[in-house]
Amino acid sequence: MSELPKIYNSKEVEDRWYAFWQEKNLFHGKPDPAKAPFCIVIPPPNVTGILHMGHALNNTIQDILVRYHRMKGQEALWMPGTDHAGIATQNVVEKSIAKENLKRQDMGREKFIERVWSWKEEYGQTIIRQLKKLGSSCDWERLRFTMDQDYSSAVKEVFVSLYEKGLIYQGNYIINWCPRCQTALSDEEAPHQQLQGNLFFLKYPLKESPTDFVVVATTRPETMLGDTAVAVNPKDKRYKKLIGKKLIVPLVNREIEIIGDEMVDAKFGTGAVKVTPAHDPNDYAMGKKHNLQFITIMFPDGRLNENAAAYKNMDRFKAREAIIKDMKDQGLLEKIQPHELSAGHCYRCHTLIEPYLSKQWFVKMGPLAKPAIEAVKKGKIKFHPKRWTKVYLNWMENIQDWCISRQIWWGHRIPVYYCKTCAEKPHPAAGVIVSRKQPTHCPGCGSSDIYQDEDVLDTWFSSWLWPFATFYWPFDSLPEGKRQQAKQELDYFYPTSVLVTAPEIIFFWVARMIMSGLEFMKDIPFKDVYIHGTVRDSEGKKMSKSLGNIIDPLEIINEYGTDALRFSLISITAQGQDVYLSKERFEQGRNFANKIWNASRFIMMNLDTAYIKEDLCAHVKKNELDIVNRWILSRLYSVIREANKNLDSFKFNEAANLLYGFFWHDFCDWYLELIKTDIKDPHNQLIMYKVLEKFLRVIHPFMPFITEEIWHRLHPATESIMIQPWPHLQTNLIDKKIEEKMSAVFVAVTAIRNLRAELEIPLTSILNFKVFTSLVEQKLFQSLATHIETISKNKLIGTASQAEYIHSPGQFDLVLNGAHIVIPLSGVLDTQKHKNKIDTEIQKTLSEIKAKENLLSNENFVKRAPQDIVEKEKIKLSELNEKLKKQKEVSDGLQ
RNA sequence: GGGCUCAUAGCUCAGUUGGUUAGAGCGUUGCGUUGACAUCGCAAAGGUCUGAGGUUCAAGUCCUCAUGGGCCCACCA
Numbered sequence: 001m002s003e004l005p006k007i008y009n010s011k012e013v014e015d016r017w018y019a020f021w022q023e024k025n026l027f028h029g030k031p032d033p034a035k036a037p038f039c040i041v042i043p044p045p046n047v048t049g050i051l052h053m054g055h056a057l058n059n060t061i062q063d064i065l066v067r068y069h070r071m072k073g074q075e076a077l078w079m080p081g082t083d084h085a086g087i088a089t090q091n092v093v094e095k096s097i098a099k100e101n102l103k104r105q106d107m108g109r110e111k112f113i114e115r116v117w118s119w120k121e122e123y124g125q126t127i128i129r130q131l132k133k134l135g136s137s138c139d140w141e142r143l144r145f146t147m148d149q150d151y152s153s154a155v156k157e158v159f160v161s162l163y164e165k166g167l168i169y170q171g172n173y174i175i176n177w178c179p180r181c182q183t184a185l186s187d188e189e190a191p192h193q194q195l196q197g198n199l200f201f202l203k204y205p206l207k208e209s210p211t212d213f214v215v216v217a218t219t220r221p222e223t224m225l226g227d228t229a230v231a232v233n234p235k236d237k238r239y240k241k242l243i244g245k246k247l248i249v250p251l252v253n254r255e256i257e258i259i260g261d262e263m264v265d266a267k268f269g270t271g272a273v274k275v276t277p278a279h280d281p282n283d284y285a286m287g288k289k290h291n292l293q294f295i296t297i298m299f300p301d302g303r304l305n306e307n308a309a310a311y312k313n314m315d316r317f318k319a320r321e322a323i324i325k326d327m328k329d330q331g332l333l334e335k336i337q338p339h340e341l342s343a344g345h346c347y348r349c350h351t352l353i354e355p356y357l358s359k360q361w362f363v364k365m366g367p368l369a370k371p372a373i374e375a376v377k378k379g380k381i382k383f384h385p386k387r388w389t390k391v392y393l394n395w396m397e398n399i400q401d402w403c404i405s406r407q408i409w410w411g412h413r414i415p416v417y418y419c420k421t422c423a424e425k426p427h428p429a430a431g432v433i434v435s436r437k438q439p440t441h442c443p444g445c446g447s448s449d450i451y452q453d454e455d456v457l458d459t460w461f462s463s464w465l466w467p468f469a470t471f472y473w474p475f476d477s478l479p480e481g482k483r484q485q486a487k488q489e490l491d492y493f494y495p496t497s498v499l500v501t502a503p504e505i506i507f508f509w510v511a512r513m514i515m516s517g518l519e520f521m522k523d524i525p526f527k528d529v530y531i532h533g534t535v536r537d538s539e540g541k542k543m544s545k546s547l548g549n550i551i552d553p554l555e556i557i558n559e560y561g562t563d564a565l566r567f568s569l570i571s572i573t574a575q576g577q578d579v580y581l582s583k584e585r586f587e588q589g590r591n592f593a594n595k596i597w598n599a600s601r602f603i604m605m606n607l608d609t610a611y612i613k614e615d616l617c618a619h620v621k622k623n624e625l626d627i628v629n630r631w632i633l634s635r636l637y638s639v640i641r642e643a644n645k646n647l648d649s650f651k652f653n654e655a656a657n658l659l660y661g662f663f664w665h666d667f668c669d670w671y672l673e674l675i676k677t678d679i680k681d682p683h684n685q686l687i688m689y690k691v692l693e694k695f696l697r698v699i700h701p702f703m704p705f706i707t708e709e710i711w712h713r714l715h716p717a718t719e720s721i722m723i724q725p726w727p728h729l730q731t732n733l734i735d736k737k738i739e740e741k742m743s744a745v746f747v748a749v750t751a752i753r754n755l756r757a758e759l760e761i762p763l764t765s766i767l768n769f770k771v772f773t774s775l776v777e778q779k780l781f782q783s784l785a786t787h788i789e790t791i792s793k794n795k796l797i798g799t800a801s802q803a804e805y806i807h808s809p810g811q812f813d814l815v816l817n818g819a820h821i822v823i824p825l826s827g828v829l830d831t832q833k834h835k836n837k838i839d840t841e842i843q844k845t846l847s848e849i850k851a852k853e854n855l856l857s858n859e860n861f862v863k864r865a866p867q868d869i870v871e872k873e874k875i876k877l878s879e880l881n882e883k884l885k886k887q888k889e890v891s892d893g894l895q
Numbered sequence: 896g897g898g899c900u901c902a903u904a905g906c907u908c909a910g911u912u913g914g915u916u917a918g919a920g921c922g923u924u925g926c927g928u929u930g931a932c933a934u935c936g937c938a939a940a941g942g943u944c945u946g947a948g949g950u951u952c953a954a955g956u957c958c959u960c961a962u963g964g965g966c967c968c969a970c971c972a
Contacts, residue, residue: 007934174970192969199972218972231972265972273972282970341971387899391967394898398969503967534966571920572908577900578965580907587934588920594934602931657909657919669936750938848916855915860952869914869953876915 004604004713008597010561013709018132020708026722027137029077031492038069038076039496041467041526042138043509044146046085047120048092051130053535053569054502056553057579060566061532061652062500063136067701068647069497070137071726077493078137079470081144082124086411086459087181087348093119093410109409116410120145130554135562135704137722144470146462147412150477154469155462156415156436157476158520163434167364168404170416170432174284175403177356178346179302179316183407184360186458187400188507190344190353199269199339200324203332204230207246207255214239214247214258215334217269219341220279221327222320225252225308226297229275231286234260236271250332251323252309259290278357296357300407316354361405361414361455368515369399375514375524384530384650385575388506395507404458411456421447464512467496467525499526502534530650533578556586563703564589570702571656592660593706596699599668600710603692606679629687631742632671634735635662636691640698640727641734659699667691670746694727838891845884852877 021027029039040062045055062078070076093116094104104112124145131138144151162168176190177183200221203213214230227249232239243260263286264273277287278296287294297307304311304319311319327333344353373396375381376389383389405414415435419442422431433439433450441448462469471490475483495517501510510529517525556565568589573579625633639662646655671691675684693714700707700721711721855861855873862870 004931006932191967216972220972223972263970269972275972280970280972282972285970339971342969391899394968507968574909577908582907584921585907591920591932591934594932598932598935600931605931651911653909654911661919668932672931673936844916851916855953858952862952864952865914873915 004597004601006598006601008561008594008706010563010593010705011558014133014135014557014562014705017705017708018135021137021720021722022140024720026720027078027139028141029075029139029493031488032075035073035075037493037497038066038074039079039493040066040077040498040500041079041470041496042081043499043501043505044081044083044144044463044466045127045131046088047082047124047127047145048085048089049082049127051127051134051553053551053553053579053581055127055131056134056565057532057535057569057573058500058502059131059134059136060569061530061573063134063566063704064570064647064652064701065498065500066137067704067722068726070722071697071700071724073725075492077139077142079142079144079493079496080128080131080136080138080140081142081146081466081470082127083459083463084120084145084147084411086406086408086456087183089116089120090408090410091181091348104409112409133554133557133562135566137704142470146459146466150472151462151465151469152412153436153477154465154473155412155457157474158465158516159415159457159461160434160436161520162363167367168361169364170359170361172357172359173362173403174279174281174355174357175360176344176353177300177358178349178351179298179300179354180349180351181346181408182300184356184358184403184405185344185346185353186403186460187344188460189347189458191347192342193345194340194342195352197339197341199337201270201334201337202250202274202327203334204247204249204274205332206242207248210248213332214242214272215270216272216274217337218274219339220320221323222304222308222311222316223276223279223297224249224274224323225304225311226276226278226295227254227256227274228277228287228293228295229256229259229290231259231261231264231273231275232271233262233264233266235262236264236266238266239272250330251311251326259286259292261286261290280355284357294357298354298356300356302354360403361416363402363404363461365399365401365515368519369396371518372396372511372514375518381514381524381526382528384528388503388529388531391503392506392511396511402458404461405453405455406458407455409456411459412462414453414455414457416453417450418453419444419447420449420451421445460508460512463509464516465520467513467517468494468521473520494521495524496526498528498530500530500532503531504534506531528650532573535579535581551581551583556583560586560590561593561705563593563706566704567592567656567660567702570652571660573653575651575653592664593703595664595668596696596703596706596710599663599672600692600696600714602672603688604713607689608680608685625683625687627738627741628671628674629683630733630735631738632667632687632691633730633733634738635666636694637727637730637734638736638739639666640694641729641731643698644729656702659695659702663695663699667695670742696721697724697727835891838887842884842887842891845880845887849877849880849884852880 029037031037042062043058049055066076066078090104093112096119097104097107097112097115107115128140128143132140159168176185176187178185178190197219199217199219201215201217202221202224203215206212206214216230218224230247232243234240234243239258240260242258245258246255247258248254249256258272259275263282264271273283275283275286275292276295277283277292278294279298284294286292295307297304298316299305302316304314304316306312308314308319311322314322324333324336345351346353373393376383376392376396383392417433417435417439419431419433422442422444424431431442431444433442438452439450442450465473468490471494472478472486473490475486478486499510499513513525517523553565560568564586566589568586569579571588572581572585639658642658643655646652646658672688675681675688678684679688696707696711696714704722708721711718711724852873856870856877
């Protein structure tokens with residue numbers, strides 16, 4: 001058998017095996033009626049994306065799930081793809097053309113879009129390449145892009161279909177406007193951030209008596225130029241009599257009325273509110289209600305427009321300063337108060353959002369939300385951890401209509417066309433053609449003078465179709481011959497199994513996919529939603545470029561290996577908790593990979609190849625094996641059973657840590673050490689091989705590369721480990737009694753080592769020790785005694801503890817967990833030190849006994865606690881007493 | 896304003912449905928290793944489980960409040 005290098009070299013193996021998997025087409029999933037489907041659709045990263053720790057975590061979890069279910073015999077499909085990320089991508093390309101001193105407006109729409117496509121061709125594969133470095137077993141021949149032609153037909157179908165159902169409408173409303181990106185945004189795209197601002201108190205003169213004023217408070221004084229009323233609460237005694245009176249808006253000298261409205265909070269500010277219906281959602285509502293004038297004072301780029309009089313062309317913030325100065329000069333600024341507020345910011349460029357009145361397209365969400373609420377309430381879709389259910393429901397139950405039109409160029413063009421001829425007719429929908437196919441003429445008047453809506457759709461309006469649009473729904477873009485197959489695939493894999501994602505996009509994406517799935521597939525898009533935590537730095541801050549606290553996954557892969565990255569990430573990811581990372585954290589994964597490597601190396605160095613034939617295992621009967629082999633087999637299957645449970649309930653960290661502990665401690669520290677001196681024994685050969693082989697399979701989903709490499713060195717001619725069956729749970733090999741016996745042995749050995757270390761016994765030998773009593777189970781320990789004797793004869797303890805033997809007359813007594821171990825040691829020990837140690841232990845035992853006695857003399861405990869608990873406590877007490885007795889004997893003997 | 900979440904060893908974190916003197920990794924200290932692995936082994940030290948109440952025979956675990964982190968939502972002029 002070939003000898004392995006001393007240290008695992010991830011760089012040397014990873015790319016090779018990834019290519020191998022792809023060559024063998026092992027990631028491909030296709031309908032197989034004999035198997036149950038398991039499908040995950042990837043949260044498509046932005047084409048502009050560069051792999052960060054969040055991606056690494058997200059995709060490692062998905063890959064573990066997919067590999068696990070694939071090995072369990074399910075037909076596994078992981079659907080990959082990227083998102084065209086409208087605004088983000090457009091911004092990136094705009095930056096790149098800016099280097100050539102170009103603006104997209106100079107290029108024109110068509111040229112610019114061409115430029116984006118060529119950018120995508122050149123750089124759009126970056127994130128995909130990086131996902132491959134991570135080991136992701138995606139079905140790459142299905143790679144989708146949300147701007148694919150086929151995908152576009154799904155988007156059109158959905159838009160038109162919702163329009164026909166009356167769920168899409170166009171209208172003038174206040175929306176979130178980003179003056180930098182110059183587009184409308186949905187509410188979700190304009191998250192609120194705390195802001196230290198000011199409250200400005202402005203004096204508006206009364207028309208009748210210009211020396212009297214009404215003072216209004218505002219955080220955005222520049223909007224005063226668009227004021228068309230001042231509102232007060234009709235119950236407010238201070239202002240009641242002023243309702244109906246006229247005011248003059250300074251600087252623009254506009255005459256406005258004081259209106260009464262219950263919405264006004266008399267306690268805030270001065271109790272009088274300036275009303276700017278075109279620049280504030282509340283004011284908008286008031287404007288509608290009171291039939292006010294809507295005056296827009298801003299250009300789309302944030303400069304003030306012709307309605308702003310002298311302030312025209314000034315930037316909104318410059319205008320604010322100018323207005324404040326002018327008001328002050330005119331004695332119309334009462335005061336400025338510092339005021340903390342929160343306001344929307346563009347999620348792409350972080351520019352302060354401007355509430356802006358404009359004509360946009362909206363989706364009516366109420367009717368779509370209803371079944372999506374039901375599906376979750378009835379448990380058809382489950383969130384893990386559960387608490388996100390509440391977050392989801394809360395949002396869904398208060399859902400607002402969704403603004404879906406964007407004034408950018410990169411995206412799905414809205415499938416709406418206008419007829420210039422008909423547009424002159426009176427009713428509002430005249431000349432509006434909503435169509436799946438590009439029309440050549442107006443169906444109303446036959447005119448060919450038509451043009452398409454300039455806007456594109458929100459990126460999420462395509463992402464929300466991901467679980468079925470990736471299967472080519474609605475199929476009409478496919479050639480006739482391929483439709484049937486596509487339908488079968490959708491039918492087979494939909495609903496998908498699990499969605500794995502981060503909490504940030506529950507509203508953006510998860511909730512909307514549930515709605516679109518129920519609306520268009522008439523079924524949920526996935527059964528389980530696993531929400532993992534956010535990756536943070538060691539101080540709890542979110543990792544971000546601007547904070548400079550990024551740990552680059554590629555750097556970790558380069559330094560420690562992909563498996564190390566994956567294992568470390570997973571082992572620290574408790575269900576749904578945020579992940580705090582520092583670079584050192586990855587050492588654990590690297591060390592573990594190296595441990596697996598070296599244990600395998602050791603086994604291969606000592607393994608006679610005759611034993612690697614699987615069928616040999618069948619010839620060994622369980623009861624022919626010695627206790628050590630039976631123990632490790634029992635541990636193996638106990639651990640696999642537990643790991644199955646953990647994986648099935650999304651407890652990835654628990655599974656990872658369990659497997660880690662088993663391999664490192666049970667298998668390497670104890671088992672391999674115990675059999676070392678007898679390693680050529682046929683049973684030992686067989687079992688060490690078998691355990692390694694099974695372990696490699698179960699750790700494979702976590703650490704795909706190293707396991708594949710070792711697998712092939714073990715089996716020069718076999719197939720990939722990734723398509724080996726997941727170990728069948730041999731429950732008949734699980735023997736808890738054996739596990740208990742062995743752990744008693746380990747406790748004993750540990751105690752001896754401890755003693756040796758503490759009492760500074762010189763490195764000689766420990767000879768002929770015996771274990772001969774049991775208080776818990778006499779029989780159990782009797783049989784243990786036999787085994788211990790065997791072990792002792794084989795000098796196995798000596799090997800395990802790496803100690804030499806103490807040759808000396810006399811004896812040493814050790815009492816542990818009811819086992820009395822006699823070790824002949826007298827003459828080597830420092831009697832006084834020994835006695836001190838025993839006496840310390842006696843003190844400890846005494847206080848434990850006291851605690852137990854107190855507990856058992858508590859009538860309430862004895863009466864009310866379950867009988868088995870009480871019994872257990874009684875047994876423990878008698879054990880303790882027995883232990884005390886032995887300890888005292890030992891102590892007395894040391895006088 | 897509403898809600899979520901966290902607080903356990905020097906550090907980073909586990910801790911199942913409450914069951915009885917709390918675990919891991921890293922770090923520290925001591926010992927060891929010429930035969931798998933110094934990316935190693937053996938052992939030790941280190942905890943009033945943030946605080947105050949409560950429920951219970953029994954609380955790190957459940958409830959209430961407080962303190963201090965982190966996060967989300969909201970039409971906070």
